[in-house]
Every structure is written in C-alpha cells, then in structure tokens.
Amino acid sequence: MVSIRDVASHAGVSMGTVSNVLNQPDLVSSATRARVLATIDELGFVPNHAARQLRRGRSRTVGLVVLDVANPFFTDLAKGVEDTIGTAGMALIFCNSDGDQTREDAYLDLLREQRVRGVLITPVDDASARLLRLRDRGVHVVLLDRRSRNADLCSVSVDDRLGGELAVRHLLEAGHRRIAFVGGPVRLQQVRDRHAGAIRAITDGGLDHDSLLWLDTSASTVTAGRDAAARLLGAPRENRATAVFCANDLLALGVLQELTRQRIRVPEDIALVGYDDIEFAAAAAIPLTSVRQPRQRLGQTAAALLLGEVDEAAAHRHQQVVFEPELVVRESSHRLAGRSGG
Amino acid sequence: MVSIRDVASHAGVSMGTVSNVLNQPDLVSSATRARVLATIDELGFVPNHAARQLRRGRSRTVGLVVLDVANPFFTDLAKGVEDTIGTAGMALIFCNSDGDQTREDAYLDLLREQRVRGVLITPVDDASARLLRLRDRGVHVVLLDRRSRNADLCSVSVDDRLGGELAVRHLLEAGHRRIAFVGGPVRLQQVRDRHAGAIRAITDGGLDHDSLLWLDTSASTVTAGRDAAARLLGAPRENRATAVFCANDLLALGVLQELTRQRIRVPEDIALVGYDDIEFAAAAAIPLTSVRQPRQRLGQTAAALLLGEVDEAAAHRHQQVVFEPELVVRESSHRLAGRSGG
DNA sequence: AGGAGTCCTTGACACGATTCAGTCGAGCGC
C-alpha cells in the first residue's frame, strides 16, 4: 500500500511537502505542487483515513441512526441530512437500528469508536440518559423526529400530538364514532404522541376515551398492518370500528391490503387515515388520507443544527425545532352522503 | 479523550496488557483482566478506531453503494447485505450514489480512504475498468444486480433479459400489439437488459422492433414515471400503446398515477407491468403486475461472496451468480374478454 | 555588503493502539 513517504521520495521532496500539497496547497510553489500531484496520480496514492484521523484527533464524520431503512419516511429524511452534511464537506455513516435496542447500542459503540463529530438519531427508546452520557463524552447529539424533554439536547421534530389530533378530528367530522388506532410498538415516543393527540381529539369531541380502540403492533411495517387489520375484523361487525387511524403509512397500506382482501370497502365500510404522507400513500389502491411531515426539511434542519453545535462548541444553546404537520385528505376517508352520525 | 495509556496508568499495568485484555484476554490472568475491565468501564474508555486500524493495516469494514436509497428494492437488498455482513462481525458503510457518477466516484474515494476490505456496488455506469483498478489496488469488489462481463469480478444478478422477456411475452399473450417501454437512464445496464428482453419477446412473437416504443426517462422514480406517462398520452389515441412495461416499479407507480389522473383506465385502456415487485406494487391503486426479484437473497449472496473472497484471498475464483426472475400477475395487466387481437 | 523580509521546504515529533522480543518470578526435576 503506497504511503505519503513513497510519494515524497518518488517526487524528490519531503513528506511534509506532500502533506502540504494535500492540505494547504497555497503554501507550496506551483511547480512542486504539480510534480507532487503527478506522482500521486502515477502511484495511485490515496491518503490513509485512519492515520489522518488519528493525527487530527477528530473526524469529519457524522452518524445517522434511523429506525427502519425500508420506511420511505426515513430515506427521505436521510436524503435531507445527506445534502446538508455533504455540502459542509462532512461524511455520513448511515445506520439502521431496525427498532432494536441491541443494534442501536452496537451502532452507537461503532460511531464512538469512529470518533464521529456528532450523531443524528431517532432513538428506539426514550433513552435520554444514555444519549446525555454520549454527549458528555464529547459527541454532539441531535434528536431526530423526537422532541428533547428537558432541553439538554437539540431536537427537530414534528408536533405528533397535533398530527394525531388532526387525523382523528377529521374522522370525527366525517361522522365516525368508533375509531381504531393502529400503532406500535408502544415504546416509540412517536406512537405514544400520535395516540395522545387522537385521544385529545376524541375527548374534545365529547366522546369517552374508550371510543378509541388501540390495536398495538409489533412494528411499523406493512406486514404488521395486515395483522392488525385481521384482528380488527375479528370483532363482531356491530361493535367494529368504522374508521382506522394508523401511526404511519406503512401500517395503513397493510391495513388497506387486508381490508381489500376481505372485501371490506374503503372508505364506505371503514375509513382510513395514515401518517407521514410517503410518496406511495397517494398511489395506493385507495389514495390514502395522511398527515404530512416535512421529511426532507426535517433532515436538513437537524443536520444544520448539528453543524452549528459542532462549530459553536462551548457557546451553544440547545434548540427544539418543532414543525407543524398538515392533513392531506384523499379518498380513503371521504365523507359519505349516506353515513349517519353514529 | 481517554486513551489506553490512561487506562493503563489508572489500573497500574502497562499499555500492552490493556491491549491484550481487549484483543487476547486469554493471555492475561483473570485478576488483572477484571481490574482492567473495571477501569475501562469506570473511565468510559472506547478504543480509537483510527489508531487501531492504522496499526492493523486493514479494516473490518465493507462498503455498499446503491443507486437510490429511496427505492425499496435497494433498501431490501441492503437489509440482506447488512444481515450477512453483521453476522460475520464486520461493519457496513452504506452509500447512495443517486445514479450520479460524481457522487459514486466521491464515495469510492471515501471507501478507499477508509481502507475497506471490500465494496458491494451497483455501478452507475458500466465502469468495469475503474472497478478493476480498484480491485487491483487490493479492494475486493462484488457487482450487485449487475453481471460481470468477463468474469474478472464476482457478481450477483438477476437475469434481466429474461425478466423483460417474461413481462412483454405476458402482454403479447394478452393480445397487445403496441407496447411502450418506460425506463432510463439508458446508461444503466439493468434498463438496457430489460429492454433487450422486451425486444426479444417482441421479435419472437413475430412482430417488428418498432412495435416497442422506448420512452426514455431521466431517472427511475415515481416523478419520472409521471412525466413518461404524460408523454405517452401526447400521442394520438389510435397510435397509442395499449400496454406499458416499466423498467421498475417506481416508474410504474408514477405512470399509474398519471394515467389515473387523466382518467385512463388500467388495465382496460392501458395495461401496465412493473419490475422488482416491491411491497408497494401489490398495494397500488391497481395492484401491479410485476417481475419479482429475490432482493434480500441477492444482498445476502453478494455479501457471502465478498466474505469468501476476503477470506480465501489468493486462491479465489470469481463467480457469477444469476437468479431467475418471476412474473407476478395482478390486476394491472388482466386480460380483458373484449379485447381484439390488434 | 549586510540586514530584513518573503517564500518554500525540511525534519522530527505526536496521535493511540498493536505487537513482539524480552524480563521477571515461580515452579519443577535432578
């Protein structure tokens, strides 16, 4: 493996000069610079990142840990992060915890070993203590799609409670009185907040808590959605919910699939609202009403916050940025002329 | 930042002993080992990956470069890779070229700087020369979803030509005679192969090449699909294709959206076939006929091939693994009783 | 001519972990 020493001897200069050509070209005369660059090209020299980072002490790398790579919400968010991080000349390590605490821990260890400058994370658990410890050890942490409780971390989130409220209020206005909430696992803050919003809409509407049935799911995936729908349809028809609000669009698409398979019409028999407004929501069998989040901006903002924190260092004050969600109404929840109020 | 030296002095042993505790615990007496481990925990020591790798010379990291993170095909594939790589105790750096040669180059440089053991890549261009050079410099390369031409690299792919053939033969059997192929950019091998398969089906069916109209797209995304559909509908109705075969499902979903928006019925007015059979294909407005690829197995196999190459080192013989695609027929291409043969 | 200033270049050290030859002491057989 060719090193800076080989380049130096081959080009007839010292190692320091080669290093300067790479890092501070202005300090080197143009003739020398050209000769060194030619040698680098000829030998196929690529600087050793490990040595470089060891010497510099800190890396120009940032970690991103998401709950599910297969969820378009997170890939869109990742694109936003990547744009901002890349523009700043930093590199991104993209990690997928898959909602598993063990994997999250493993990746956080990996990122610490890599001495990343910062971590953008949607944590599996509300593990602020662990994240605080990470921060105390010099790793800047920004919470993504999760609000920091006590303002000791930067966070970028969307008002999930409001989102849940918008969704369920919309269903109430369409005349629904028995509504099911499909979401899980419960340990996810997002799920709990969206549920809390749904409850608020329910009680504001003068109904009892019990009018909202929570169908817990093991994950936020299409498959889990199908399972939940099957459970929903297990109930006798007269008690069955007439509307379903899902904590994300993957679940909603799964629910839609199972309902269709069992010949339940949407929205005639059961209305459906999702969350995230991923690209596929509009393209679904029945175009999906959903709560839209500014995904890419979320990622960009979080990355910008992290970069700010990295630069300002000491004088930094943590910020909580909260975006507002927006209800996008489509066919899956259309109000029907014939529906009675109960 | 706490280093191995701090741990050593704090625990009253030498640096070498601390290192042995971490890497060869058997060489250390259990009493010393316990004391060192306690100190590590107390000080919150995490080994510096850069120093470690600098010393060891080679990393335990593998790079994965895909064309589009937002495409579920690639995230499913990535999951397969991650499983296999993770099980082998290696780490994965996940990179998204976004179909952009410049970004791909930048990421390959990054990976070389990181001294990764190998790279799994779906290249933007048919850049075998550049990849060969990468391999010659000690980086193992496995082509993903792309067949190696001259057997000088391992590759894992699906028979795209067969896939294209299956799709178009199916449409021919349903009575279609004017078929459009939507796909792009042309530089992608996958697109060209699927098109070639389509052409083969066309000519085997006794039709002329010209019966297949190629609508080129700038990317393989939902948006690009919408644009292509708009162009398709620009043609006068009597010459217009009665069926569309898309080079991937995102394009097909885009086409479907635009057709629906313009009140063209699928499959009555225009039949539609996609490619990849992503999870959302079955959940589409009109469930999508698609060519299924074993995505996760593709990733697992490629990762296993790479691991094999890394281990065997010299005595390795490159392999070309080719999976067979499978046509999944759904509503979007159902044969209609009333359709005439031309 | 000599001093000051500018522009390039050099050479040695440091970063943190691994590795290996070598030290030390204990245990063993004779």
Next chain:
DNA sequence: GCGCTCGACTGAATCGTGTCAAGGACTCCT
C-alpha cells in the same frame, strides 16, 4: 542449588499522517 520451562507482564518500536519550529534561498532596501 542449579538450570530449565512456563506464564504473566513490560517497554519500545511501529503504522501513516499533520504540524510547526527552524532553516535555506532569494530579493529588496539602505
């Protein structure tokens, strides 16, 4: 008691780069 082996540990060299004080060559000015 001597020599030997063995296990446990030490200490220094090393990986490839960045940094910086110091030095060399050259020009300009008085």
